[in-house]
Amino acid sequence: GEDVEQSLFLSVREGDSSVINCTYTDSSSTYLYWYKQEPGAGLQLLTYIFSNMDMKQDQRLTVLLNKKDKHLSLRIADTQTGDSAIYFCAEWVDYKLSFGAGTTVTVRA
């Protein structure tokens, strides 16, 4: 929604790291999420971070949270062709999930 903003497109070479950025406006967000959507499919939860954390790492995924700047990022190490998808950032606030418009990640050989 309008409270969560993401860049729309990212192109990355296979094997490089991808960094997807997201900004949100509501400082009362308790949880922030990253979802992945492949063509024609629903959303798959990748990871989430609680608002009192700065960083969370899960295999190739690293989430960084800067509460002061209300900035969330997702880093994908060693990007593979299977990582091509749309990535949605979402914040949990007012008992609802508010999604960004999604970042389309294209992995090129």
Next chain:
Amino acid sequence: EADIYQTPRYLVIGTGKKITLECSQTMGHDKMYWYQQDPGMELHLIHYSYGVNSTEKGDLSSESTVSRIRTEHFPLTLESARPSHTSQYLCASSADRPQETQYFGPGTRLLVL
């Protein structure tokens, strides 16, 4: 792997028809949601439910209706489909605490001619 199912996956139907999109989850979640997503666009919450006999309208106005008679089932109905209803409809469910993580079904792609 989340156990949440949606049927049909794809539906092409004529204007004026009544349709019901099914959503079921086997995780015992109290909370369920319906989102509408146009191609390449963000998700918009159209309905949600916090339990049996509880339904609320979401942020995006929708001509659809929902019901929650059983915990595991949250169908969405369009009484008279129109071309403007063409979209993808995503169902999700979540447990209460602690992290309110929502698990999504595969979606239903609806095309109204």
